[in-house]
Amino acid sequence: MPQETTVGPVARTQAAAVQSRKRVLAQELPTNPFVDVAMTLFLEDIAEKQGVEGLLAYMMSQGAALAESMPPEDYATWDDFVQAVNEGRSIFSALEGTEHFAGYCFVTPVKPFHEAIATYISLMGEMLKAHQDATDYYNGTVQNAAVESLDIIHQSFRRELVNRISVAGQPVRYAELGTKGYNGDVKLAPEGWLEVILEKAQLSLTQLQMAIRQNTSVIVIYPPEREVAREAEAAVLAPKVLGAEAGAGPEEAVTPPRAAAPEEKPDSNSGE
């Protein structure tokens, strides 16, 4: 007899309320993809003026700044936090409909900017190469977790956002487990660290595959008492070497280049 797989503790009786609230949010707060496309062109303009390093810096600072604009949250218990995420009441699910999947694993069914990408493509055709260049640069220098350029904003946003969410007074932690691009490409956590993060998430590999099939983002949000050894966690953030050029080692702090003013070219040798 096949083993029963569990996919999360969301009570069926709550599902209707959750969907109702999310429908209300979607109806009352629709996006206008025209504006999203304009923002994408804004970023391409920055790439043209400041190069891929400048674009990366701006995208990371934009994600972080958006997160810093969101009000902080504190939940009494982990279950309260999970329920708030599921019902769209938490800042973690306000923009992207994030839901609890299983264990400490959460998923985003559709990334918040995929409609923008669809509109961009229908209006203008293929996205410029600058997007792929920025994605490769991010994966090589910051964190090997992006499958498309707007993931840079998305992940930078989440990285900062968890600093604003506390459960019983303790800020939660976050790790990327998997992401699926608009074109269907899937990127999971780097080999060697996948096991570490799956253990943190209390998830099996089969469940991860189930999650990434049905969704576009799979992340781990966990309380600090689930920390693993410091060396292993630092190594999770280290970039995987994609080509001959090596990225930062696990013992080095990986910080993005500072965004320069448009008149300046960023100095590739400077850093923090």
Added chain:
Amino acid sequence: MLDIAMFSLAADMAQKTGVGGVVDYWVRVGATYAQRIGTENFVGWPQFNIATNERRTSLTVEGPVRVLTDMAITDRDGGEIVGYVYALTEDPMVAVYNRWMGIMGQAIPPIDQQILDHYNENVRPTAVSSFDPCIQTFREQSASVLTVGGSQLDCLHIAARSRMGVRRLYEPSLKILNLEERYIVSLLRDHMTVYALVETGKFDLTGYVKANALRSS
């Protein structure tokens, strides 16, 4: 998500380049947007207006555009139709404002007002949102690569109303097109943007400042 992130980006850029620098960027984005969508040709005004109603033109990518067929613009002899007045029931920025307030639970950041004030004081007094430098440039540039019946078009911005009810009418357009202010104000009850498309060369546009006529950076 990108739309509401614009306030964070704009505030960050304003710190580095000044508010004028942000306006420069937005104007450039509007021009790039129009250029990337590309040229369009229509056989005549009826075909163009049908395509507009069915949202099949470059000028309808921002949202539904209403053709005000009772406001056909004729040439000086009064014989030939050389343009029309168009109106949008909703500005693209309204969704952004609503989402910011609904999701972030905060008032619109001050950078929004700073950008539109800078544009109004240094370029032309037509902005009612921080996105207007971009979208108004987009409309004018898109129109300039449209042809109707073989004629290129000029887009003349006439009026706009903000989400909070601030109305801005552009006097040069009212004069050039001989439009009554009362009627345009009445249009702004049900619409948020009013503009005209006219065949290039049919009107003397002296006094009309283009959306991308940046005088400071």
